[in-house]
Amino acid sequence: MRPIVDPRQGDVEDDASSTKRRTLISLAGSLLAEISLPKLIAAWAILIVLPALLLGAGPLLASIWISSVSSKAAEIYTGLLAPILLAILIAIGWFGGKPLWRLIEANFWSLNALAVQPAYALSREALRQLAERFLPADVDQRSRDFARAASAAVAGLLICGVSVWIIALAWPNTRWTGSLADLSSPSNLVHIALHNSVVIVAAYLAVAGLVWGLADTVMPQPRDLPRYPPTPSTGRIWRVAHLSDIHVVGERFGFRIEGGRSGPRGNERLKQTLAKLDAEHKERPLDIILITGDITDAGRSPEWAEFIDALSPYPHLAALTVILPGNHDLNVVDRANPARLDLPTSPKRRLREIRALSTMASVQGKRVHVVDDATGKLGATLEEFLEAHAEKIAEFSDRGTVRLSWDLAGLWPEAFPMVLPPEKEDGIGVILLDSTAETHFSFTNALGLVTEEQTRAIEKVVAQFPNARWILALHHHMVEYPKAAKAMSERIGTALVNGTWFVRRMQRLSGKAIVMHGHRHIDWIGMCGGLVIVSAPSPVMDVTNDRDTYFYIHRLGIGTDGHLALLEPKRIDLPADNDSPVAAPMPN
Template sequence: MRPLIDPRFGDIEDDASSTKKRSLASIAGSMLIEISLLKLAIAWLLLLILPGLFLGLFPIAAAAWFQTLSDRVFEPLDGVVPLLILLLVLAVGWYGGRAFLRLAEHSFWALTSIVVQPGYGACREGLRHLAERLLPAGASQMTRVRWRAGAAAIAGILVSLLALLLLYAVWPSTHVFGALQEVGSIEQLARVALANSVAVICVYLAAGALTWAFADTTMSQPRDLESFDTAPADARRWRIVHLSDIHIVGEPYGFRIESGRAGPRGNDRLRSLFVRLEEIDRAARLDHILITGDITDAGRMAEWTEFFTIMEAHPTLADRVLIIPGNHDLNIVDRANPARMDLPTSPNPRLRQLRMLSGMEWVQGTRVRVVDHEGRTLGASLATALEAWRPAIERFADAARPRFSRRLSTLWSEIFPMILPPDGASGLGLVLFNSNADTHFSFTNALGLVSAEQVRAFEHVAKNYPQARWLVLLHHHAIEYPHATKALSERIGTALINGNWFLRRLKPFAGRAVLMHGHRHIDWIGQCEGLLIVSAPSPVMEATDDMPTAFYIHTIAATGDGSLKLLRPERIELAGVPRPDEP
């Protein structure tokens, strides 16, 4: 007899965070009800209020400092003090330059993601979404390109004007250039500081929106790949399995956060995928099996255990698997509570990073190498680089003490990018980026960012292989695709924050590099800035157990002119398996 509620098929609670079963408005409503007001207050204090106060106080303090400096510069003895301060700042910058640059870059992009992207990005994608719905079905790619560029320009102008209007409204309450003595009380100082911070952010938003619009408008827009390359019979070829977003769950009948009951249960489909890969590999050897992020559904230990178990069942394939982190592996997500929030002081984000690091070391630790940032060349293998950190990692995983976390933040920042070097001067190398922005809220967990430090490290290594070809792996898509979507929510907040900058930095590799990513769960092959871009569908998402899913095997070829050709891929379909006891 079947139970009244069959636990194998889940219930409404499994759909709590599912964007396939619930609208974003519905999830947002649940979030407002479930959210911890105390956590929210602390998060606002640490992430917005205090930084805003410091930002607002900076103009006042700077004006006072310059006034004092100008008064003292004519007094020889007193002038020694600012000189010593200047020398101290220079010394700290010299010896701790990378850490300060990393902090400055993180702060810059954090401000961009909080201030510029929500306003400008939403406006731009909203206009593009509207334009692509109004365009006729047979519109040419060139027409779509013009509309995309025009939407970016209009969005930048609109957002900049709104920011300037807000600046005009708040300006009478600011106190930027006056003396500190003119502020009468602590309460007035706080009000002035907040007004100053709003003014500074408005200026940044106005300038940032125009800058971003100019960058988006002037860069080449993404286009569908209209035809695949061919290569001579004697050209060297590599067969690449491109997987992404496998979202392993830790329960036999567990549902995935984004899909809920609209997606498959458990990990049976992934197991059947690796059985299929064994068959394909026996017929024609596979060179690399790439999983571009979202290995797990929520970064939990039980999910990583399932991943290790699957890899152990296929040792002949495991030595060709390469993985990179996705937002579900690192950032806060919760199947039952879309209002989940981690405070900046929480150990949970660091624990998820260490689980990911452990998985990468176990799978590819002896094959990939880290970059020696000081020497600007390839360093030790990942396994060797992590050996000295093992005691600190074990201590933090066991006790999660804050003093351990501070040290490990340096490790996480410096371990990327990982490089699988080319097997020869003109061989194929792989660069593995971490494209995840740090977030503390489940509703914003999908933001992406590739740091300048990672890109510079790759550029330094690539100079040692001037004739090599490269596969560039990251989780997030660098730019939104030129396709109409069903919902505006699919277009906002998921691409790289600095995607146009990232593509421009990779432009020198056009013709000898292919960029491969996941995150969007759709298959798309196109080009932008001369770079070939390949997006992987998820073989376990967007379908229930009885529906088919698919993945691709790509063949790339090196030709005598030094270029890298992308040949027509092979689509491998995984059939659905309906259960006879389905209700």
């Protein structure tokens, strides 16, 4: 008996968060209708209102303290004040310096992600879209690069101009010095503090817009890789299977958040991928299987369990596999409701981090190392690193309390980067980065960030192995691809908010390292600033079961110039399942 509605094919509920089957306007409408207002108000208070008040009130309170309090206190404690303050600063630096720096850095880039990056990226890509319509189809690469660079410069100037206009509007209501009398009128103090905050943030936006535009203008523009070098006649060739965005679901007939019924159901396409890898490995051994994030669709325990279960029949492949986290593994608060948010005090994100770390330890725990912060050299294996916290991890996973979450706050940032060292001093290693920017809101889960701490660690590890070559692996893309687009929605990606900065830092590794990432589900191989960049297509996203997908096995070798060279890859096609009924048609 055939059911009227086949439950294996899903229904409209499976499309609740799908960007492939619903427009952004529709998703935004659902978000506004379903969002928890008490949580939203609390989150705004913690993340926006309180910092804004503190920022704006800072100059007033500082002037009050300097003019009225410090002189009197100094008279009483003339001999004690300086050593007491010094002891306090030493204590803060000793016990809380690194967590405090991480908090400052995360909040600094969060401000950019909230205010600068969206406005700048939208302006830049709109200008590029307009410019490309007027460029002849056969225009040379130099002219195309000039148009892209000019668009970045103009976008920076626009952000600066709008910010200066906002400063002019808010300035009459600001005041930067105060007296003790101001403390008697909290409402007036709040009014002044908010206007001060607007001016401070707008001033930062004016400077940041110019800096971002200038940085993008003078940086070499990304280009498609012009050609693959010839295969060296001598020397080692490494075969690296690059997968990304496999989005494992926890149900046999489950659909993915972004694709809904416009994507494959269940995990059969992943199993097909592993079977292809097994056949390739038997024909000619692979050296590395790299999965650059979004291993799961929402970071849930059943999804990680399904991933381990799919890999378990292939222990010889598991022994070559290294994985890193993506935004879907950490930042999806609720896979069925994009309006769902957690407060910054919630332990739920820490729980998703623990799930990811535990799975990474089971896959690669004996082979990858964390970086010792004191020496900058490779330290314990991931397995040894986590074993030191095993009891607290187990208790937190069982109870999930806020206190236990705080106790494990340093575990995630200290685990990255993870390093798969080269087998020989002139071999190839893999540096696995965490590029997920912390968020507590499913609808804004996709932005990326590589911290200064991880970047310094990369440089120290590379210096430790002067003759080795490296794969730098992360989830997010560093630059927007130089591809013409039909619509604006195709242009705006969710790249690293500090991508330009990160490219500049990594340029010094040109010739020694190749960058591999995922996130966009797009097949692209190119260069930027001398760095070769490889984007992995997703073997499971954006198509229904009746469509083919593919992935690549890349070949890396040492070129005649001594540089690490990306040779022509082998494309592995995953044929459609023509026996599977096609999902419901796309809505008009």
